[in-house]
Amino acid sequence: MLGFMMVIIKRDLLLIARQPADFLNPLVFFVLVVAMFPLGVSPESALLSQMAAGVIWVAAMLATLLSLELLFKHDHQDGSLEQLLLAPYPNWSLVLAKVCVHWLVSGLPLILLSPIMAMMLFLPYDAVPALMLSLMLGTPTLSLLGAIGAALVTGVRGGGMLLTLLILPLYVPVIIFGASCVAAAVLGMPISAYLALLAALLIFALMITPWAASAALKL
Amino acid sequence: MSSVLSPTNPPSAAPPKAILHVQNLACERDERCLYHGLTLSVQRGELWHIKGNNGAGKTTFLKQLAGLHSIDEGDVTYASNTTKVIYIGHKLGLKDQLTANENLSWLVSLSGSSTQAQRYDALEKVGLRGYEENLVAHLSAGQKRRVAFARLHLQYADLWLLDEPFTSLDQQGIADEQSWLRQHLHMGGSVLMTSHQEVTVDGVKILDLGNYALANDLFKRGC
Numbered sequence: 310m311l312g313f314m315m316v317i318i319k320r321d322l323l324l325i326a327r328q329p330a331d332f333l334n335p336l337v338f339f340v341l342v343v344a345m346f347p348l349g350v351s352p353e354s355a356l357l358s359q360m361a362a363g364v365i366w367v368a369a370m371l372a373t374l375l376s377l378e379l380l381f382k383h384d385h386q387d388g389s390l391e392q393l394l395l396a397p398y399p400n401w402s403l404v405l406a407k408v409c410v411h412w413l414v415s416g417l418p419l420i421l422l423s424p425i426m427a428m429m430l431f432l433p434y435d436a437v438p439a440l441m442l443s444l445m446l447g448t449p450t451l452s453l454l455g456a457i458g459a460a461l462v463t464g465v466r467g468g469g470m471l472l473t474l475l476i477l478p479l480y481v482p483v484i485i486f487g488a489s490c491v492a493a494a495v496l497g498m499p500i501s502a503y504l505a506l507l508a509a510l511l512i513f514a515l516m517i518t519p520w521a522a523s524a525a526l527k528l
Numbered sequence: 529m530s531s532v533l534s535p536t537n538p539p540s541a542a543p544p545k546a547i548l549h550v551q552n553l554a555c556e557r558d559e560r561c562l563y564h565g566l567t568l569s570v571q572r573g574e575l576w577h578i579k580g581n582n583g584a585g586k587t588t589f590l591k592q593l594a595g596l597h598s599i600d601e602g603d604v605t606y607a608s609n610t611t612k613v614i615y616i617g618h619k620l621g622l623k624d625q626l627t628a629n630e631n632l633s634w635l636v637s638l639s640g641s642s643t644q645a646q647r648y649d650a651l652e653k654v655g656l657r658g659y660e661e662n663l664v665a666h667l668s669a670g671q672k673r674r675v676a677f678a679r680l681h682l683q684y685a686d687l688w689l690l691d692e693p694f695t696s697l698d699q700q701g702i703a704d705e706q707s708w709l710r711q712h713l714h715m716g717g718s719v720l721m722t723s724h725q726e727v728t729v730d731g732v733k734i735l736d737l738g739n740y741a742l743a744n745d746l747f748k749r750g751c
Binding site for chain 2: 319
């Protein structure tokens with residue numbers, strides 16, 4: 310089973326290396342959204358540092374949404390999804406492997422970029438670890454929950470909008486706890502409660518996603 | 529974990545003769561009944577040529593057998609849980625951005641393993657010597673199909689489900705493929721395939737989906 314998942318992960322990473330545009334687009338989008346905020350709102354550091362947590366979290370969520378539509382789409386179009394579903398392993402392992410790859414190429418780079426974005430928005434340095442920690446727990450949840458939507462709209466023409474509508478409500482708690490975690494850190498308050506809530510959401514997503522997404526893929 | 533057997537080395541124990549039973553299968557798409565009451569038993573060494581007009585449900589039938597399409601009515605039962613099936617559909621399941629060799633590598637490793645030498649060998653058998661490290665995106669439609677078929681030379685499977693395998697192959701390709709089909713049948717494998725062309729394999733059995741369609745009635749919906 311692990312071997313099967315490794316085959317998919319290796320294959321997909323190779324595909325992304327051959328065609329990096331799919332992976333770079335959301336990252337560029339993330340950086341641009343954050344970079345445009347000081348221009349659009351006000352370059353004042355006091356105001357920006359107050360909004361920083363929310364802006365970075367919302368931009369990270371939108372960037373994730375942007376890349377989710379492709380999660381199963383190419384595989385569906387060229388028929389390799391059929392071959393993956395026919396492999397003699399449970400389909401949830403296929404879903405988990407795909408989510409792993411998605412997080413590696415979208416969530417992880419967002420986390421690595423976030424300190425730079427924090428600097429651009431004058432987020433206090435003390436709050437940067439909280440930002441990275443909350444993203445570390447939150448972005449896998451975004452990838453996991455998004456996989457359910459991506460599986461549902463596989464094979465639907467122009468499913469991007471539908472995917473956004475389906476998934477956005479599920480993202481709301483992650484955004485709330487993620488952004489509040491950083492806001493609490495800015496004020497110097499303890500953040501362990503927020504991290505615990507984010508971790509709980511992650512475990513919940515880890516439990517339902519493989520089951521729900523593999524069921525949706527077979528529709 | 530299933531092991532990969534080379535085509536020249538099929539399982540030694542004498543397997544049961546029947547490989548697949550289809551009982552009273554029906555298929556409904558968009559509230560239209562494509563076929564119903566389809567009963568069929570596939571034995572080892574048999575080749576079934578599935579015929580039917582466009583839209584008769586040939587592709588859906590193969591997908592139902594492979595387990596890729598839901599079955600609302602009827603049963604599809606394999607002789608044993610270990611029956612190995614290879615399905616090659618209209619969409620070949622090849623990644624454009626990977627080379628022929630890389631594509632075979634991941635496809636085979638879903639249920640076994642292969643060495644580079646074996647994959648090169650299989651590609652040579654399908655007439656793609658020298659194209660091993662070319663991106664599939666740069667191959668012609670017929671060559672892509674040959675890459676997909678190279679898998680049949682790498683993995684032993686009891687049953688091949690092939691959807692329009694002759695599409696975009698040249699005359700030589702079609703002749704080659706028919707000889708692979710014969711070889712597979714000779715080794716005790718079975719084939720179910722759709723095609724609009726004639727299959728010139730001895731003892732080919734015909735399944736006409738038209739015989740299982742409902743009488744054309746505009747007001748009757750469903751099966």
